Amino acid sequence: MIEPFVHYGVHFLLPLAIALYFYKIVWKKAYIIMVLGMIIDLDHLLADPIFEANRCSINFHPLHSYYLIPLYILLVFPKKTRWIGLGLCIHLIADALDCRMMSY
Incomplete structure (x- = not known):
């Protein structure tokens, strides 16, 4: 039940906090660009099924791979x-x- 709120x-909220704290003058621009990091979720469209509740995205989808994290x-x-x-991080x-929450 708490997982969607955390996720x-x-x-x-984390990009918003970072934008407001570190980039006060241009916080809106910083926030929007950081939130656009969610565009890497387009790689979920390559999976079959596209959404599976108990599937970990990390190292399953191409743009979430261990090779791209560095x-x-x-x-x-x-x-x-x-x-x-x-935004990507x-x-x-x-x-x-x-x-991590799925494993509990």
């Missing part, structure tokens, strides 16, 4: 890609928490 809270982390460091990298944190 979507991390997806939407790339997403590296995107946080250059100033030009920081918000994109943060936050997305994967939300999905990892989801996977």
Whole structure:
């Protein structure tokens, strides 16, 4: 019951908190770009079935693979890609928490 609140809270509230705290002047732009990190969920369309409640996204879907996670982390460091990298990393944190909660 708490899983959806944690999952979507991390997806939407963590980027908002980061944007408001670190990027006060341009918080709306930072927030929108970070939330757009959810676009990597398009790879769920490649799965059959597209949605399965007890499936962990991490390393199942191509854009959620262990090979791409270091790339997403590296995107946080250059100033030009920081918000994109943060959005992708936050997305994967939300999905990892989801996977962790499934195992209990």
